[in-house]
Amino acid sequence: xxxxxxxxxxQQYLFLLNEYTTLRTTLNNLQSSxxxxxxxxxxxxxxxxxxxxxxxxxxxxxxxxxxxxxxxSETNTPEFSLVRPPVTNDKPSEKPKPNDNTKxxxxxxDGPGSTQHANNSNPSSPHPPPKDEAGDGKARDEAESKRDDxxxxxxxxxxxSTNPLHWFGILTPLPLRLAQADAKTxxxxxxxxxxxxxxxxxxxxxxxxxxxxxxxxxxxxxxxQQKDQNRGRCGGISxxxxxxxx
Amino acid sequence: xxxxxxxxxxxFLAVIGDEDSVTGLLLAGIGHVTSPPTTKNFLVVDAKTxxxxxxxxxxxxxxxxxxxxxxxxxxxxxxRIRYRIDxxxxxxxxxxxxxxxxxxxxxxxDSVLRRVRRLFGE
Numbered sequence: 001x002x003x004x005x006x007x008x009x010x011q012q013y014l015f016l017l018n019e020y021t022t023l024r025t026t027l028n029n030l031q032s033s034x035x036x037x038x039x040x041x042x043x044x045x046x047x048x049x050x051x052x053x054x055x056x057x058x059x060x061x062x063x064x065x066x067x068x069x070x071x072x073s074e075t076n077t078p079e080f081s082l083v084r085p086p087v088t089n090d091k092p093s094e095k096p097k098p099n100d101n102t103k104x105x106x107x108x109x110d111g112p113g114s115t116q117h118a119n120n121s122n123p124s125s126p127h128p129p130p131k132d133e134a135g136d137g138k139a140r141d142e143a144e145s146k147r148d149d150x151x152x153x154x155x156x157x158x159x160x161s162t163n164p165l166h167w168f169g170i171l172t173p174l175p176l177r178l179a180q181a182d183a184k185t186x187x188x189x190x191x192x193x194x195x196x197x198x199x200x201x202x203x204x205x206x207x208x209x210x211x212x213x214x215x216x217x218x219x220x221x222x223x224x225q226q227k228d229q230n231r232g233r234c235g236g237i238s239x240x241x242x243x244x245x246x
Numbered sequence: 247x248x249x250x251x252x253x254x255x256x257x258f259l260a261v262i263g264d265e266d267s268v269t270g271l272l273l274a275g276i277g278h279v280t281s282p283p284t285t286k287n288f289l290v291v292d293a294k295t296x297x298x299x300x301x302x303x304x305x306x307x308x309x310x311x312x313x314x315x316x317x318x319x320x321x322x323x324x325x326r327i328r329y330r331i332d333x334x335x336x337x338x339x340x341x342x343x344x345x346x347x348x349x350x351x352x353x354x355x356d357s358v359l360r361r362v363r364r365l366f367g368e
Binding site for chain 2: 032035183
């Protein structure tokens, strides 16, 4: 009974181990890619930059992502995940752009639809187009400023200030950005899973050891009982033999 | 197993590693500096860093600070305080060994895989 349980626990453990080693391989690949990108960035560093390293760290840096730990009700082990607080104002500021395009598109579509007309209309009104463009530009600026007013202007600044890439300058090289992408994947996807697996494996190890101890106890008791029975039999035979001798 | 108070406030990752490892991980946005007594959640280890400094940083991240959920440490640095890592049994924070640029990951030294071997009686 206990051996079956131990076997099933070990089976579970081996599944986790397999997952762990797979994730380890992925992490290794990501880390090596990250180091390669960093080395490339350092190799192609701008003249002023000595080395992309701790000299450029922001001393007031704040974490942009937080760990979220949940205790699983089934296994009673912690499950780690990395949560990036939503930057609420980024998306709206990005979304209007396509809208602007869509808004502009009808105009431009009207334009193309009337490209020939536009060409025709231009001569009729030679000056308006630049005015219109200027007007569009102004309108765009106003619209953007309105949007910026409605959504706090600090969002873009805030976003820029929290991005660690900007410690190294505004125009960072591509390899450094690729290194950041690798690091993000490793930190957000792989490391929390590895930590979770490590804890699950730890819990299973405890359970396996407990079951093994139980089994050892049960075996000891069985062997004791067998010994006692054997003694009893031996005792019985000897008494019988003694009676016959008498 | 662990009370909610144990893990509720653990929201940061800590790193003990060489410069490239720390730079890479900080690029992902896990670096955090608290003030007024300036405390960082990372330690850059170079050739001059003493083992006692690494050990005290590990001690600080695992015992003193209650806001760290995972401690990442380069495997070759973990080797320098192996006795400390192997005897670490707390539920929080979890310690994970990661490879570094000059020292690839060695499964033989990984504390999790060591536990596996111990379980199977090797």
